[in-house]
Amino acid sequence: MAFATYRPQVLVDTKGLAEKEWLEWRRKGVGGSDASIILGISPFATARDLYYDKLNIVSYKDDAGNWVALQIGHLLEDLVAEIFHKKTGYPIYQDKRMYCHPLYPYMLANVDYFVTLPSGETAILEIKTTNYNAKDHWWIDGEETIPVNYEAQGRHYMAVMNLNHVFYCCLYGNNEDDVIIRHIERDRAYEEELIALEGIFWNEHVLKQVPPPYTEDGDLVIQSVRRHIGTADPDAPAVELSLPLASCVIRFTELQAQKKLADAQSKKIESEMKRLQGRIVAEMGKSCTAVCSAGGEAYTVTYNPVRKPGVSKDNLIRLQAQHPDIYKDYVTVSESRRFYVKKSQKNLAA
Incomplete structure (x- = not known):
């Protein structure tokens, strides 16, 4: 150029x-x-x-x-x-x-x-x-x-x-x-x-x-x-995916299986971390801070409270029943969609 x-x-x-x-x-x-x-x-x-x-x-x-x-x-x-x-x-x-x-x-x-x-x-x-x-x-x-x-x-x-x-x-x-x-x-x-x-x-x-x-x-x-596309339509017919996207589905299930194995290992690690955390928290009692030295290093542990306002599910139901006008004005409903892939029963039986 x-x-x-x-x-x-x-x-x-x-x-x-x-x-x-x-x-x-x-x-x-x-x-x-x-x-x-x-x-x-x-x-x-x-x-x-x-x-x-x-x-x-x-x-x-x-x-x-x-x-x-x-x-x-x-x-x-x-x-x-x-x-x-x-x-x-x-x-x-x-x-x-x-x-x-x-x-x-x-x-x-x-x-x-x-x-x-x-x-x-x-x-x-x-x-x-x-x-x-x-x-x-x-x-x-x-x-x-x-x-x-x-x-x-x-x-x-x-x-x-x-x-x-x-x-x-x-x-x-x-x-x-x-x-x-x-x-x-x-x-x-x-x-x-x-x-x-x-x-x-x-x-x-x-x-x-x-x-x-x-x-x-x-x-x-x-x-x-x-x-x-806006909000989902539960009554819409199933979509037949093209061959390239069918390949994407296969790859997705392969990665899903890999993630399952990785998640199992991660959960094992998290469980061990939680066990150790429990022992430390039990020793701290009401205190929000702990200190120690080990292996030539100094450590500070904090366990601070986090407080935030919220409305329980029971109170939300009660609000809707007793004060529908207030509920309508202040409560918003959001939509999320769950993506999930599994093999169809006809394939499993084949």
């Missing part, structure tokens, strides 16, 4: 654009936050989720359940950018326009901020917020890193905007020193693969309305399926 000099094209001016209109423009292509989903490295969604979102069938974003974090990120964006400016001394500015790649117009960019470097080059600044516990995602084995989904986002923007640098500034506390600043440069090999995969997603799936296959982590796939 030849990386010629080019300028991104303005798709729409987003200043004053209503959120609904902005989302409609986002559906005209692939944005930076979509890149990790297409690459299969997003912790939040599958390519199938993104496909349904682009066709405006159903959104995978849980804005209602995550509205506080979203609001915090939005409200603190300018503050975090100002912290970056103060820490680095680099001038920053905003460009309230959505851009697209001139050669691949489905590749879109809506950049948080731009940075003017001392060399005169323009760089991209991505603003992030997180909590104190999640800041460890910015290190691996003590080495500075960037979460892979954020890296994909930055590299997507570099491709669209034809720029060579991305900075990240992530605030995880309540003062200016509680920030993480990272920098990456353009990687042409990564970019070439990214452009190819985004092209396949857009041209072969979205435009042709062919859902992409599920290839992601099992939990993500199960969450995705639940979003799209």
Whole structure:
């Protein structure tokens, strides 16, 4: 692929654009936050989720359940950018326009901020917020890193905007020193693969309305399926699985048997640990802490109470019977489904 000099094209001016209109423009292509989903490295969604979102069938974003974090990120964006400016001394500015790649117009960019470097080059600044516990995602084995989904986002923007640098500034506390600043440069090999995969997603799936296959982590796939199909129907007819999926069933039962053996060993270990715990707890009595020395090492044992409010099953039944209005207003019913594989009786008799 030849990386010629080019300028991104303005798709729409987003200043004053209503959120609904902005989302409609986002559906005209692939944005930076979509890149990790297409690459299969997003912790939040599958390519199938993104496909349904682009066709405006159903959104995978849980804005209602995550509205506080979203609001915090939005409200603190300018503050975090100002912290970056103060820490680095680099001038920053905003460009309230959505851009697209001139050669691949489905590749879109809506950049948080731009940075003017001392060399005169323009760089991209991505603003992030997180909590104190999640800041460890910015290190691996003590080495500075960037979460892979954020890296994909930055590299997507570099491709669209034809720029060579991305900075990240992530605030995880309540003062200016509680920030993480990272920098990456353009990687042409990564970019070439990214452009190819985004092209396949857009041209072969979205435009042709062919859902992409599920290839992601099992939990993500199960969450995705639940979003799209809704609640279970006990009266629905049995589904005849294709040969490839029948092979999956066979492999699942093999792993199930292996897990059963491993669980038996695990239960034996847990039983021994529980026996030892019982002897220690009996010695501690009402105390929450114990200390000892053995084998040249010092140990501290804690056995602290954990108290949390709850409603017993009997009280829940009583509440439903005596105060149905309150029960209806405050008790929610969630659905879970149990996945189980066994050999059919006809096979066992054969």
